[in-house]
Amino acid sequence: MRIQSFHIDQYNAITIKVHENNYRITKELLAQKSIDADAVVEKLRQFQIAIPSWALGAGGTRFGRFSTGGEPGNLEQKLDDIGLLHALTRSAGAISLHIPWDIPRDAQAIKQQASELDIVFDAMNSNTFQDQKDQALGYKFGSLSHINADVRKQAVEHNIEVISYGQALGSKSITVWLADGSSFPGQLNFRRALDNTLRSLQEIYAQLPADWQLFIEYKPYEPYFYSTVIQDWGTSFLLANELGNKAYTLVDLGHHLPNTNIEQIVSTLMYRGKLGGFHFNDSKYGDDDLTVGSIKPYQLYLIFNELVYGLENNTAQNPSPAWMIDASHNLKDPLEDLIQSLEAIRLAYAQALIVDRQGLWDAQLNNDVSVGQEILQDAFRTDVRPLLQEARLRSGGVIEPIKAYRYLNIRQQLIKERGSVTVATGL
Ligand code: LRH
Ligand code: MN
Numbered sequence: 001m002r003i004q005s006f007h008i009d010q011y012n013a014i015t016i017k018v019h020e021n022n023y024r025i026t027k028e029l030l031a032q033k034s035i036d037a038d039a040v041v042e043k044l045r046q047f048q049i050a051i052p053s054w055a056l057g058a059g060g061t062r063f064g065r066f067s068t069g070g071e072p073g074n075l076e077q078k079l080d081d082i083g084l085l086h087a088l089t090r091s092a093g094a095i096s097l098h099i100p101w102d103i104p105r106d107a108q109a110i111k112q113q114a115s116e117l118d119i120v121f122d123a124m125n126s127n128t129f130q131d132q133k134d135q136a137l138g139y140k141f142g143s144l145s146h147i148n149a150d151v152r153k154q155a156v157e158h159n160i161e162v163i164s165y166g167q168a169l170g171s172k173s174i175t176v177w178l179a180d181g182s183s184f185p186g187q188l189n190f191r192r193a194l195d196n197t198l199r200s201l202q203e204i205y206a207q208l209p210a211d212w213q214l215f216i217e218y219k220p221y222e223p224y225f226y227s228t229v230i231q232d233w234g235t236s237f238l239l240a241n242e243l244g245n246k247a248y249t250l251v252d253l254g255h256h257l258p259n260t261n262i263e264q265i266v267s268t269l270m271y272r273g274k275l276g277g278f279h280f281n282d283s284k285y286g287d288d289d290l291t292v293g294s295i296k297p298y299q300l301y302l303i304f305n306e307l308v309y310g311l312e313n314n315t316a317q318n319p320s321p322a323w324m325i326d327a328s329h330n331l332k333d334p335l336e337d338l339i340q341s342l343e344a345i346r347l348a349y350a351q352a353l354i355v356d357r358q359g360l361w362d363a364q365l366n367n368d369v370s371v372g373q374e375i376l377q378d379a380f381r382t383d384v385r386p387l388l389q390e391a392r393l394r395s396g397g398v399i400e401p402i403k404a405y406r407y408l409n410i411r412q413q414l415i416k417e418r419g420s421v422t423v424a425t426g427l
């Protein structure tokens with residue numbers, strides 16, 4: 001199924017009057033605070049978020065997997081699904097591929113399809129945390145950090161191959177996430193494992209095209225439960241610094257121990273120009289990969305507050321980070337889930353854009369703690385949904401994507417086209 005502009009118009013006609021009124025009220029409200037709503041809308045229109053190729057099917061847990069039906073069976077169908085998301089929201093104009101889950105067999109055709117759907121290729125992801133069929137050596141005891149040089153070499157070569165798949169598609173970055181670690185004290189020599197990892201990354205980095213970036217993702221635990229070689233932002237930052245100016249840290253929101261102050265990590269990384277990208281998701285306990293903003297929307301907003309502060313005013317040295325979702329689970333329709341994630345990210349961004357920066361700075365200068373909090377919470381408590389709706393409308397999308405998705409019976413159409421028992425590659 002492809003969404004045509006008459007579908008969009010048909011749905012928007014139902015809801016346009018209510019929206020126009022809401023937008024007018026929001027615009028007046030912001031004008032009273034000397035904020036230009038149209039300027040915020042313009043920024044929202046530009047803001048695109050990459051959809052992970054592995055989140056388009058119903059995710060599983062290690063206990064089970066329940067198909068939603070109509071799931072994409074190959075990369076072409078995944079692109080079509082992102083095309084649907086992008087047509088509705090005008091904010092999902094990128095895909096992040098995981099290799100080998102989504103190897104582009106015919107790069108030219110895939111590129112062509114993506115460009116018809118107005119989708120670009122964001123960071124490529126390598127995978128040395130699973131053994132693949134026909135793979136000579138196993139990753140049970142690590143990959144880039146492995147004690148055996150042959151295993152390291154195989155893992156390095158895989159990453160280099162992922163870069164070349166990305167080059168064929170026009171991607172400009174690769175994300176490396178390593179499961180490497182240990183589950184028992186005594187299993188691993190920490191320093192040796194870190195040193196091996198650095199050397200392996202250096203070999204990959206040496207093959208990185210001049211206009212590419214390498215993102216190093218960290219995670220404290222899982223799949224191993226005693227130690228992880230790249231356990232935190234400090235380790236990732238250390239490696240990125242050693243590698244050079246094309247290497248950056250990637251922050252996955254689910255990869256922190258409970259109560260970690262992620263917004264402060266964001267601020268510190270930007271201070272040194274080393275924040276490369278995000279994997280957005282939400283969690284209550286661990287790396288839960290739940291819908292963005294479903295559990296801790298205030299934390300998400302505080303993260304965007306740092307991002308906007310850094311990007312708009314103070315951090316010329318930090319390139320604009322890659323915005324990617326890394327969420328999937330086994331309850332909701334994955335497309336509805338992704339629409340909700342996109343909305344949550346953009347809400348947090350819009351709220352951060354309307355923070356009274358000067359007022360906040362003055363409060364900080366005066367150590368006026370109450371006013372600082374008031375200012376931050378005032379923006380958070382402002383209903384900015386009409387701004388997002390207006391941005392979508394102006395870009396040719398729908399005012400209310402989830403409602404439109406249901407109104408247009410998209411899942412039913414996909415089930416009709418692809419069948420009701422379908423399995424997508426991914427987690
Ligand atoms: C690891 C991770 C990493 C992987 C993805 C599938 O937990 O966040 O980004 O590539 O999940
Ligand atoms: Mn991730």
Ligand code: MN
Nearest residue numbers: 252254255287
């Ligand atoms: Mn994760």
